[in-house]
Amino acid sequence: MPPATLAALAKLGADLAVARLRRRESLASWASRLGVSIPTLMRMEAGETGVGVGIYATALWLIGRDGALADLAAPEHDRGALDLDVQQAVDLGKARAFSSARTSQRRKENRAKKESPDE
Structure with missing residues (x-):
């Protein structure tokens, strides 16, 4: 995977972690809302490439940013x-x-x- 793409995923994961923390949500409660395990949530927040796009999309939905998905590959x-x-x-x-x-x-x-x- 290109380094710029890896960096973008890492930033997305970090930004989603900040969004969770600003909402004062624990890993357990946020993982439950996403329908994933805590280790999967931690991998997503680390920007790991093996995390499914659906999990990232659901996290974006939780913070009200899922509308941006429609334009990603327009x-x-x-x-x-x-x-x-x-x-x-x-x-x-x-x-x-x-x-x-x-x-x-x-x-x-x-x-x-x-x-x-x-x-």
């Missing part, structure tokens, strides 16, 4: 796919321009043949 935020879309549009434009230029050249050649005297 197509309009997918920079890589947007770049590909732009490149495909550019390539299509070039192909159409080339085809149009070829068609125009053929028309000119056909007109020139029609206008030249037959031998």
Whole structure:
């Protein structure tokens, strides 16, 4: 896993731990509300990668931040796919321009043949 992703998970886990502590919730009560064991909660708060995304999502729901999940992979935020879309549009434009230029050249050649005297 990329280091930046590991760091983001660690920060998410730490932020969720802070949210729990600010609510003065014990590990036992928070784990119960999440439907997980205390060791799993501790792993989540440590940002471990093996913790299921559903557990992170439920923790976000408990603190009222689950709405942010809908935008995480929204197509309009997918920079890589947007770049590909732009490149495909550019390539299509070039192909159409080339085809149009070829068609125009053929028309000119056909007109020139029609206008030249037959031998």
